[in-house]
Amino acid sequence: MKTLSLREPGRFEFIDTPFALDLTEGEALVKIKKVGVCGTDLHAFRGRQPFFNYPRVLGHELAVEVVEIKGDSYGLKVGDRCAVEPYLDCGQCQACRRGLTNCCEKLQVLGVHTDGGLTEYLKLPTGKLHPSNRLKEEQLALVETLAIGGHAVERAAVSYEDIVLVIGAGPIGLSVIEFVKISGARLLVTDQNADRLRFCQERMGVHEVLVADETLTTRLQDQLEGYLPTVVFDATGNPASMMKAFDYCAQGGKLVYVGLFQGEVSFHDPSFHRKELTLLASRNATTHTFRTIINYIENGRMDTTPWITHQLDFDTLPCTFPSLLDPAQGVIKALVKVA
Structure with missing residues (x-):
């Protein structure tokens, strides 16, 4: 074989x-x-x-x-x-x-x-x-990727009242985006790669994108009329990005690590406590997420x-x-x- x-x-x-x-x-x-x-x-x-x-x-x-x-x-x-x-x-x-x-x-x-x-x-x-004998092979091969994002959004219990920032517009970030869109939450996406942000706008229907740089916190507050995201997903697997992501969370917000790297994460504990943040890891997915995704694709809710x-x-x-x-x-x- x-x-x-x-x-x-x-x-x-x-x-x-x-x-x-x-x-x-x-x-x-x-x-x-x-x-x-x-x-x-x-x-x-x-x-x-x-x-x-x-x-x-x-x-x-x-x-x-x-x-x-x-x-x-x-x-x-x-x-x-x-x-x-x-x-x-x-x-x-x-x-x-x-x-x-x-x-x-x-x-x-x-x-x-x-x-x-x-x-x-x-x-x-x-x-x-x-x-699923209704889905093409190409669609079936993407179910697991989508399940990663589905599980992460489920972990964060995202609702339509949330303001969500997705950091990283690679495949894992895109899978998170798909489920945030279904939740009805306000969605913002950031990445260092302008082509990926353009893809999000033109092919994924994301209306608010920001290039990631050192001014991102200020620009988020400008765009959100002084507020910050209530849920932040880091899908980069980049240590600098993952540690900086604490700054983007609103008071009482949630930070979800979807990507990972070989190393240690550190953060400023007083700031973490002052905001009373919730830090979540998201790993893989469970069986029901796979069935949900297949149903979504079969019924045209995901493309x-x-x-x-x-x-x-x-x-x-x-x-x-x-x-x-x-x-x-x-x-x-x-x-x-x-x-």
């Missing part, structure tokens, strides 16, 4: 892996159709991804087709097209028993802690497959069309993947066609 392995930072290699049909109860064999390229994959290629070991088969944003099922199928049928929930939880730890499967103590994320979807076939638990800027071929990926790191390429979301 043809598999693409990231052997070490910066070096992919095609390898032959065994194809086995020895399914256990509650497993399905799936054929990989499309794989989304995520910031996690880019960080791993650079050698900057936390909790990561080499060699590793990347790929956790997956559109698949069910080939075989054994036992409990959760209603799945052979031939179903599915989005994959790539968070393989233990089901037994304290977090799992509280329904927090996204932060299971023994969590194995496909393509990060265990081998992922840059291969021809995978065996997966049937409960991690979310079918994934603007997201896909690059289509790549599996066979030539070792050659084309490095180009995704070049800002001049204007990558929003790249998809790899496996089959």
Whole structure:
């Protein structure tokens, strides 16, 4: 079975892996159709991804087709097209028993802690497959990306009364934007990249954008008639941005870290207490978010069309993947066609 392995930072290699049909109860064999390229994959290629070991088969944003099922199928049928929930939880730890499967103590994320979807076939638990025969493969491959933003907005309990600032207009920031729009909250987006802000305006329907610089706090107050955002999402994974984000929050506001980096965050404790801020981490997503997103796309409440800027071929990926790191390429979301 043809598999693409990231052997070490910066070096992919095609390898032959065994194809086995020895399914256990509650497993399905799936054929990989499309794989989304995520910031996690880019960080791993650079050698900057936390909790990561080499060699590793990347790929956790997956559109698949069910080939075989054994036992409990959760209603799945052979031939179903599915989005994959790539968070393989233990089901037994304290977090799992509280329904927090996204932060299971023994969590194995496909393509990060265990081998992922840059291969021809995978065996997966049937409960991690979310079918929709109405969605295209391209749409199914984007469900996991959207789930990251969906979970973050849910964590913050955003309502229509909030003023929301999203820092970072990459794919994770865009996924947050989608759900903030649905909440009805006032939305502002900031990024250092003017092209990404233009994309938000022209393709995502965002009306208020600001270029990120040292005057951002003042310009936010000017735009908001003296107020500041009640909820701030930092989707950059940039330490300087994440630590500066405390300044943008209103009194009694919330700061949500969606991105992460390998290092420590520090902040001025008296200011944090004076504002009585709530600091939240957001990790992965839970099952119901996947089903919600599929329903939204099926019913036209979310349009994934603007997201896909690059289509790549599996066979030539070792050659084309490095180009995704070049800002001049204007990558929003790249998809790899496996089959």
